[in-house]
Amino acid sequence: MIYQGKQKIWADYQKEIPDDKWFYVRSCIRQNFFPGAERMFLEICRNVLGKDFYEAANHTTCGGIAYHCDTIPQETVMTIVARQFALMTEAGYENYVASCITSFGNYLEILETWHEFPELETRIRELLWKACRREFKKPKYIAHASDLIYKYRNEIAEKAKFRLINRQTGEPLKVVEHIGCHYSKMFPSKGVGGAEYPYVLCGMIESWGGSVIDYPERRHCCGYGFRQYHVKANRGYSLSNTHKKFESMEPYHPDMIITNCPGCPYFLDRWQYVIAEMEGKTYGQNGYGIPVFTYEEVAGLVLGYDPWDLGLQLHQVAVEPLLDKIGIEYSPEDKYKGLNRKDIMRPELPGVLKCC
Amino acid sequence: MTMENIFGFSISPSSTVNLDNVDLTLFNRLHELEPDAWKCMSCGSCTATCPAGNFSGMSLRKVLHALQRGKEKDAVKMLRCCMLCGKCSMVCPRGINTRHLILSICKLYKED
């Protein structure tokens, strides 16, 4: 691998990301999958870095998930998105940041479509007016939330209590980065680092002390693939794709995986349990799996937030071996205590995949 | 250690042909007997003219290709439908003695 060759490509794919004043929209599914991630994003941006990130309580799904499952027509998705833009305009913002990768891709696709077919934009403006008497301005900048953490990565590193380094050996942790397909595969120029060698997560890993693993199936989909997973008859394809990725990364012995998409961390995490049950195979050390994180969770960890406040107890693959490697302290007995220290009950432990 | 599958779906085997794992020992022996075994350019003339092909799916082009990619079983199964009429050798633009080639394949890849 020629690192300078990648740097050359990274230099070609840098985009302008305004530093402040963002209108933030959440993902439909992340709050259930990884409930601490979005909260941590706002916590870091607002309270740690003192930036202006506005959130509207009445924003909805972007419609992307239904669009990609072929259950609603494009005009409907466009009208939903037009309403989101109207909320941004009403709140007085011009920079729009999405928590979800598919949303991010959806917004870019719609703006590009309107650019190519202005008559469609006019029609959507009419539909929005008829539906809810709203008007909108198009955002000046659209970013994915990982673009912002990428932008702030060095500030976060300066304030960090921990680094992605194995405390015992002093070696950088070996990190797999996984980019959601809709981040830059549709519009390579809109992603930090482009589509073939995205830099957005690599930049965070490097800044926080880890080393990046580039393995043969790095570019491959996590396996979620909407229609693969949601239709049970196709679900085996979803699992097979994830399995392919783990088989490919296995020889590198990764310490952890970082992702920037709502679906990817969920499937890379949960399918490790299913693969263990079906094949009797696990990919981490001593029967554990490879822990999978969102980039916000990792930012929270290096900044010294309590792992259980980050919601890491909701991961299938145990995070404790990684916390031990970094030297992050945690209290095992508090793992399943809720915010109000109420017992949230313990999950049944799986038979093959070792968990804590 | 494989357990009972409680999920209702499973890991599908990959359809990818992995050239790293193709064993060409037999094909290389065929190539010694029939130097033209690698000469086919997949034009399809043999298949188009094959009287057995229309009914049975027999295709000499596919047989050769399958052997080259290590899919010996598929090839042998297809070849069972050949009637050795020799029409394919008349049409082959590369002048391959297809009838001779087919007989050599049958000798080498005998089914057990």
Next chain:
Amino acid sequence: MKDNIVIVGGGIAGMEAARQLLKLGYNPIIVEKSDRLGGHVAQWHCLFPDMTPAKDVVSSLIEATGRANIFLNTEISFMNRLKDSYNIMLTNGVSVIAKVVLVTTGFSVFDAGKKEEYGYGVYDQVMTNSDLEHWFNDGNDDRIDGSEMNAIGFVHCVGSRDEKARNPQCSKVCCITAVKQAIEIKKRFPDAMVYCFYMDLRMFGKKYEDFYIAAQRDYGVRFIRGRVSEVSENIEGKVIVKAEDTLAGKPVKVTLDLLVLMAGMVCNPDCSTLAGMVSLQTDSDGFFKSRDNIADITSSSRDGIYYAGACTGPKTVPETLAEARSAALEIHSYINRL
């Protein structure tokens, strides 16, 4: 006094034309931007279909053009039309008045790094057709010397017939070059598996088909009809190539010790600079536009400006040489008409 003829580019087209023009009694002035003559061919090892050493072709041309005026490390600063001639200022300060300018600026090799998915410049074991010819010449390349060669792949059509790379044109010579290089590699590493990944094989020239059959039958080069979609690197530093075997309708992958990208011929960026000086037309592919693609390929749309070789599109060596001779004759009859 002998008429000056300015030849822009000292590759094989420029030199062959100079040779013919000297014989016809003219004073050719070759303006070459690099520090040597021979262009791309001078860096090639040997040429299909007879494996002629490229250096023999180039050195005999250099010998034959010894009497011409040759300016190396020189470009055209500007050029403007006088009544029936051109006033040309060179970057070395020399100015020339010439009735005829012959453009032989040739082509550029596609920058294979632009096809990011193939990993040229990113993965250790990926090289181009030009890199391989260099190795044939000087035997010095870490990608080959430091590794065991058990499996080697060639990717046809890199940056040509590719609208994403903005080069829809066929680069013409790469199919046969890949077959030639595959045979040469097989001769050096007889036990290695050698694969060619192609979309179409365009074996149009004399003895090309014989070459192709020999590659298949005698050298055992494996031709896989399918364009490589993605290249990655495994933990041992080998490259993994993914394609579809379109004849089988199945995805195919293979681990290789070396991958050679057949980077195509694209228009020389000097084309547009030169075209701007005297408003010459360029085609949709960026190459110079001939007055007529069948009957008048060496003429431009401007009086007194002629073309030869790959500046009007991808050409083979014999085609280029034939065009240079043809251009010399056209120039001769043009000057006689004046």
